[in-house]
Amino acid sequence: VFRFTIRAPRAEAPAGVKAAAAGRPLRILLAEDNQVNRMVVQGMLEKMGHSCAVAVNGVEAVKAVESAPGFDLVLMDCNMPEMDGYAATGKIRLRYPDMPILALTASAMQEDVDRCLAGGMNGFLSKPVSLQKLSETLAEYADRERQAPLSLAVDxxxxxxxxxxxxxxxxxxxxxxxxxxxxxxxxxxxxxxxxxxxxxxxxxxxxxxxxxxxxxxxxxxxxxxxxxxxxxxxxxxxxxxxxxxxxxxxxxxxxxxxxxxxxx
The missing domain is CATH 1.20.120 (Four Helix Bundle (Hemerythrin (Met), subunit A))
Structure with a gap:
């Protein structure tokens, strides 16, 4: 049996991703019950230099925000056991109305988008999430915070x-x-x-x-x-x-x- 090793150069993020992720590192809570999806998104976030805490259901997501409210943004899966993303968002909004929450949804139909927005989420990302789209979206929210701190009601x-x-x-x-x-x-x-x-x-x-x-x-x-x-x-x-x-x-x-x- 012959074995051989190929040494390949380390993969680099696309130029567009680098540019979008050039802002400050964000502290993000990822609420996702599917282990594979969770590992994929967490890997993307770490590749862009962001820190990531995880929750596997809505109950854990609410507890995580309440115990450590310094998150810059929450990525919220809509369908999770024990408490879904809509209910979790509602509970978080009662105490932290300014916290950006983005839905992670497998469906991008208008009805689903409307439900996300009506549920108090700021926007959504369709699954499977691409590195480019995730990077662009996070850069947008980081820029928004730099322009108008979320602690202020008026810019x-x-x-x-x-x-x-x-x-x-x-x-x-x-x-x-x-x-x-x-x-x-x-x-x-x-x-x-x-x-x-x-x-x-x-x-x-x-x-x-x-x-x-x-x-x-x-x-x-x-x-x-x-x-x-x-x-x-x-x-x-x-x-x-x-x-x-x-x-x-x-x-x-x-x-x-x-x-x-x-x-x-």
């Missing part, structure tokens, strides 16, 4: 630049928004049993929030807007609570930017 840098540093104009806009916000919030609460009214109320509030670069609040309003348009109202009450809680953070930051001169 003040972008907001001031949008108004060319004119704080008088900004103060007038803040005053007008804060005066109309209670009515918009009340309209949203009263619309929860009617899809058409929910769509209209969420759409109006989203438009106002977009003026202030309140990205997380806008994302939450978009989810409710989608639920209203699709007439799928399951979970809308909880998401309304999350949105209005985020709006309070937005309002508080806007008042601070106005120097406390404006009344709510």
């Amino acid at each position: 003040e840098t972008s907001l001031l630049a949008h108004f060319d540093g004119d704080r008088d104009v900004l103060d007038r806009l803040v005053t007008a928004y804060l005066e109309t916000y209670p009515a918009m919030a009340d309209r949203l609460r009263r619309s929860l049993g009617n899809g058409e009214e929910l769509y209209a109320a969420a759409h109006t509030l989203k438009g106002c929030l977009a003026n202030f670069f309140a990205r997380r609040a806008v994302e939450l309003a978009e989810i409710l807007e989608l639920q209203g348009r699709k007439r799928r109202l399951w979970g809308a009450r909880r998401r309304c609570f999350l949105l209005l809680r985020e709006c309070e953070r937005v309002n508080g930051q806007l008042r601070g930017m106005s120097g406390g001169r404006r009344a709510a």
Whole structure:
């Protein structure tokens, strides 16, 4: 029996992957019950220089986030035993509304995408996940965090630049928004049993929030807007609570930017 060894050069990531992964290393939680899928994605993440903790079901994913809330992002399989990814996302959102959560799904049909977004996820990746797509997606979220820290409800840098540093104009806009916000919030609460009214109320509030670069609040309003348009109202009450809680953070930051001169 003859044996021989071929020494091949170490495989390098494609140039596009290197460029996309050039940002800071991320701390990622991977929730995936399938061992093979878990090993594949974990290997990709480590190849790109990210650290990865794993959970094999939704219960473990929730516990991992609660015990170590410093994750930059969660990759969440939708179908897992004990607790699926949708339920796990809902529980995580109640305590950590700003944490980016991306669905891992074997189906990319529009109905599945809508369910992911309506469930509070920020986006999705279709299985099997490619190294290129994973790298590009993670780079996008890393860039987003650098531009607007998730701890802030409003991207003040972008907001001031949008108004060319004119704080008088900004103060007038803040005053007008804060005066109309209670009515918009009340309209949203009263619309929860009617899809058409929910769509209209969420759409109006989203438009106002977009003026202030309140990205997380806008994302939450978009989810409710989608639920209203699709007439799928399951979970809308909880998401309304999350949105209005985020709006309070937005309002508080806007008042601070106005120097406390404006009344709510």
